[in-house]
Amino acid sequence: MSHLPLPSPLVSLEWLADHLGDQRLVVVDASTSATNPVTGMPMGAHDAYLITGHIPGAVYADTADSFREPGAPFPPARPGLERLEQVLRALGIDNTSTVVIYDSAFGQWAARVWWILRAAGLDRVALLNGGLSGWRQAGHPEERGDTEPRLAGELTLRERDGWWATTADVRRILDGAAGVSVEVAVNNDSEATLVCGLTASDPGGAQPHHETTLVCGLSGQAFAGNPGDPRSGHIPGSVNIPFESLLEVPSRHLLSGAALDRYPAAIDPRRPVITYCEHGILATGVAFALRLRGHRDVAVYDGSLAAWRANPLAPLTQLAANLPH
Structure with a gap:
């Protein structure tokens, strides 16, 4: 067949x-x-x-x-x-x-x-x-009750390289951007600016100089962080592409690739992308949209911020406009 x-x-x-x-x-x-x-x-x-x-x-x-x-x-x-x-x-x-x-x-x-x-x-x-x-x-038919799955035949699975990222992968990106380990950088104000790639006059998520783009799929509010919670915010140097920004309301259809055009660092095919969110769910939606647009070097950080925060020395940053004065 x-x-x-x-x-x-x-x-x-x-x-x-x-x-x-x-x-x-x-x-x-x-x-x-x-x-x-x-x-x-x-x-x-x-x-x-x-x-x-x-x-x-x-x-x-x-x-x-x-x-x-x-x-x-x-x-x-x-x-x-x-x-x-x-x-x-x-x-x-x-x-x-x-x-x-x-x-x-x-x-x-x-x-x-x-x-x-x-x-x-x-x-x-x-x-x-x-x-x-x-x-x-659209008025298409529905049915109720359970559907009995068909009897499955042979199934062959193999792990594809490059589809998942780990905490170690993200750490290497930040270490390379800062020229220093993230544990050292988070305890040194002058080096922390290098890790973040952000300054008070640059609240929008400027990219540090490394080859891989980190993309956060959380809402803008979650990305900005809560001033009362120093472990909120995002991984330094990330670009924010909220998953909901890629959907048409109220149809919930995925918008065309043009919705990603405002994020040039994320759609540059020369730069690998790692997406993340809180637990690795919204991150797959953003990663799917990037793959659909034609970007072939996209990975999902499966543990996402839940795994990143497990190390109390792993740096997080908040948007400058959101920080207390």
Whole structure:
């Protein structure tokens, strides 16, 4: 049986509607939370999948639990290949599958699963543009109840190089920019300016002189930091690309590549990019957008700020305009 090709890593609602029922297609609901449409109260994502409905034929993935490595110090750390193979086979995914992923939020959880699958060597994987919200707004059909996954055949996974970054990778970037270890720099005011790449007259996130661009996917407020919390803010020298700035409201469609044009340091194909956020979720959404635009050297810092802050000497910086005078 021939494979079902994808037109893009980001497929339209119409494309999915036209291909529902194709035996080569596995649609994955990667939602992690939901709101009861009657009461407006929060409800479990699996309950919402069963009761309020999902895209016909979609299988439910317990994303926050299944797509992480148990016991990892900074959850939700990506699962190892052995665990991932078990999770994917349970969803009916094998070497013949074409996979389309969506969620009921803004696409960040679907992007997380997309990144994990692509980093593990799977090629025919796409996000649904607009997600479940867009599907509903377009008036496409839904179904309730559970979907029994198909029986999976052989599945071969292999870790792709360059898709994940570690704390050590980020430390090397900052060490190279400062010409001194970050532990030394954070305790020396004159060298700390070098590490940050920021001055009081330059609050916008100037880049230090190194080859790799650090991109923070948090909101502008979180990036700026809280003056009352010295461990808030961002890794020195980072560019801020809030994930929500890449979405069209209210459709939740990912904006075209032009939305990234205001961030020249991040889209320069000559400069590798490492994205991060708080726990590595929004970071995958930004990384997906960069890959979609054509940037091929993008990695996600999986532990993100949760892992970075674990070292009390690891530097963080706040925007100068946000600091107390």
